[in-house]
């Protein structure tokens with residue numbers, strides 16, 4: 001396995017033996033300071049880092065993938081319309097996802113743009129969106145000149161709270177856009193039931209959820225259309241890239257036509273060649289060649305990530321103030337990032353930023369990921385634009401802007417989440433122990449850290 005650094009791995013067994021008695025005690029729900037003297041000092045206070053080695057590098061490549069890329073290069077067929085490599089990837093990806101069809105796109109963002117267009121999201125419409133997401137989800141709606149109306153986030157699951165959806169529906173609502181963030185499946189049954197009751201489309205943002213499962217089916221195949229990203233940080237990377245999956249030939253033909261400048265596709269045709277609107281959102285063969293080579297690796301990496309995540313969750317649940325996410329019943333996450341909820345009250349008031357700095361010093365890189373991005377100015381810019389003012393009444397835009405204040409679950413999720421980077425779950429089981437050890441150590445010394 002490639003490593004980002006070649007530092008000698010600290011002998012965990014040796015180190016753990018010294019601290020194991022204290023670790024057992026600390027897991028018993030006692031106060032954070034009780035056995036501090038018995039545990040190693042945190043790195044931020046001059047101790048030895050819990051994890052001295054690096055973490056698996058990302059992305060990686062194998063020599064065995066090179067011939068497929070060279071073949072595209074030497075074929076001189078680089079544009080999608082002149083070769084078969086993209087179509088081969090589409091077939092393989094659809095099969096892996098259990099979808100009838102797949103359309104490869106230039107990116108996850110363009111997969112969302114295609115899907116929203118095909119589900120007839122038009123200027124002046126509203127789309128109910130998960131606010132806890134990468135900004136591309138908001139942008140895909142805004143670029144269609146529609147309003148991304150935020151459902152609330154369930155802080156325990158980090159996904160759209162289905163109970164918050166119905167109160168957001170207006171006569172303009174056209175679609176629901178749930179996000180399987182970090183590869184955590186949304187609770188899709190209630191979301192689909194609400195969509196059906198109100199005749200709304202469901203477009204899944206599965207851009208971080210390759211192979212995630214809900215009730216035995218893959219995320220991205222549970223609504224009308226599903227969108228994936230293959231950007232470089234993703235579990236299936238090709239630098240840039242994306243896909244739309246779906247089970248309806250009629251919808252997928254429309255997607256294909258729209259992403260290919262409006263060219264007739266399958267049963268979606270007219271009297272003239274360019275009878276429908278479209279754009280150029282096509283994938284290149286170079287991207288597809290790299291992607292097809294990685295499908296087996298995606299499956300094996302996912303199994304490894306799941307095993308490490310399960311182990312980590314079981315360990316972290318023993319530590320007061322650290323809460324792994326809750327998944328819907330009968331679902332399996334793929335852990336793009338590994339998030340947990342941090343409660344500073346159990347860490348002597350140590351702020352989340354300070355906790356993250358202490359973890360970083362232990363050799364465990366983490367981040368707070370998403371914040372309340374709707375306060376950053378992008379939404380104001382959109383709703384103050386000429387177009388939005390033409391499309392929505394001043395009352396609607398004011399009520400919309402005011403509604404951001406009510407997203408209490410999302411506020412909590414943004415304030416308390418700490419997430420490990422996506423490569424970490426590909427490491428060894430002993431590396432997971434280092435993460436647990438680092439957090440226990442920080443908790444044991446949290447009072448001293450808070451004062452430092």
Ligand SMILES: Cc1ncc(COP(=O)(O)O)c(C=O)c1O
Pocket residue numbers: 107108109110133134136137179181205207208228229230231240241242
């Ligand atoms: C949740 C989510 N939606 C959409 C996207 C957009 O994908 P891309 O970067 O491939 O355009 C991403 C990518 O980071 C994402 O994480």
